[in-house]
Amino acid sequence: MHPHLLRYDKIITYEELLDEKGELQTRQQLTEQGIELEWWAYLQLQSKYLKDKKELGISKTRTELDEILLGPDEKMIKKTYQVLLEAKLEEEKVKETMIIWMRNFGYNINLDDWQKIWTRNKKITLATPYKENLYKLFYRWHITPTRLAKINNKFSPICWKCNKERGTYYHIWWSCKKAQEFWNEICKWLREICDEEIYFKPEFFLLGITTKIYPKETFYLMIHIITAARMTFAQNWKNTETPTEAELIRKIIACAEMDKLTMEIKIRKKRTITKYGTISMDG
Numbered sequence: 001m002h003p004h005l006l007r008y009d010k011i012i013t014y015e016e017l018l019d020e021k022g023e024l025q026t027r028q029q030l031t032e033q034g035i036e037l038e039w040w041a042y043l044q045l046q047s048k049y050l051k052d053k054k055e056l057g058i059s060k061t062r063t064e065l066d067e068i069l070l071g072p073d074e075k076m077i078k079k080t081y082q083v084l085l086e087a088k089l090e091e092e093k094v095k096e097t098m099i100i101w102m103r104n105f106g107y108n109i110n111l112d113d114w115q116k117i118w119t120r121n122k123k124i125t126l127a128t129p130y131k132e133n134l135y136k137l138f139y140r141w142h143i144t145p146t147r148l149a150k151i152n153n154k155f156s157p158i159c160w161k162c163n164k165e166r167g168t169y170y171h172i173w174w175s176c177k178k179a180q181e182f183w184n185e186i187c188k189w190l191r192e193i194c195d196e197e198i199y200f201k202p203e204f205f206l207l208g209i210t211t212k213i214y215p216k217e218t219f220y221l222m223i224h225i226i227t228a229a230r231m232t233f234a235q236n237w238k239n240t241e242t243p244t245e246a247e248l249i250r251k252i253i254a255c256a257e258m259d260k261l262t263m264e265i266k267i268r269k270k271r272t273i274t275k276y277g278t279i280s281m282d283g
Contacts, residue, residue, distance in 0.1 A: 014052075017045070024049045097139055104170040105203050114209075130227050130255070137206060137230060140169050142237060160238050173233075174202045182242040186229045193225070194218050206230070228252040 016035065019025050025033075027042045037045065102108055136142065145167030149157035159167035161178040173179060183205050190198045196218060203209040208223055232243040232251045243251075 014049075017049070100140070101138075101203075101207070104174075105201075109203075109209070129231065133227055133231050133234070134208070136234075137173075142169070142172075142234060144169050144172055161240055161242065163240070170202075172237075173206055178242050179233075182229075182233065185245075186226065186248075190222055190225060194222060198222075224255060225252060228255045231255070 016033070017024055017030065019029075024046060027037060027039070030037060030042075098109070098114060145155065145160060146157045146169075148155040157166050159165050159171055159176055161172065162176045165171055165176065171179075174183070184200065186205065187198050187200050190196070194214075196214060197212075198204075199210070199212070201210075205226055208226065214222065228251045229243075229248060232248050236243050236247075
């Protein structure tokens with residue numbers, strides 16, 4: 001926060017200004033904490049808070065960069081540069097991956113749409129294996145025949161399943177004839193179970209990207225079935241055949257139980273915090 005709102009020798013942070021819910025405290029509440037502001041300064045602060053909340057979002061926890069800037073001055077510039085460099089490299093890696101996927105899909109996807117869809121899909125489930133599967137697929141983590149052939153020319157770059165085309169990442173996951181048969185079957189399942197029109201597009205089945213709006217419960221079910229299908233497909237990565245129907249059903253049931261258990265643990269944890277409140281460390 002800019003120092004002119006208080007004194008030029010002190011910088012105040014949102015950590016001091018916000019309540020437990022992340023909302024800006026009233027002028028009276030701040031005064032009770034020893035933070036005195038003139039009405040005009042408080043109005044400036046309120047305006048900045050609303051702008052930051054809308055454009056950037058406000059986190060209740062400190063980031064690594066916060067810890068550096070609010071910590072001792074020792075090697076601050078070096079530490080700050082390192083964090084910013086890592087963030088920049090990660091951003092470039094994400095953009096590069098997105099461009100490859102868009103090239104596969106055959107059309108451009110707006111960066112804001114990527115972010116919106118990614119955030120929505122991550123919130124659908126709490127189970128770590130679900131999120132791990134999405135991350136691995138997005139970053140194209142699985143080793144393909146073409147990549148192995150580049151590492152060692154003793155390996156063949158031909159697809160393990162169809163044994164005809166080059167085994168690129170996109171080919172194995174989607175354009176291979178056997179992969180197409182597998183995903184077509186999943187698409188039929190979704191249409192029958194959800195009673196909805198499902199577009200047979202790679203971005204939906206591989207990354208959960210769709211512009212069509214479905215009812216919340218229906219979309220939740222779709223994502224669970226698709227994710228279970230991807231996990232089963234990955235477990236049969238080097239096999240010549242795609243997963244069987246029995247394998248897929250077992251995985252869907254296992255994933256449903258896993259997600260249910262994860263949700264119950266979260267609910268119990270919340271109940272415990274509500275019951276006992278904040279534990280004081282003073283006594």
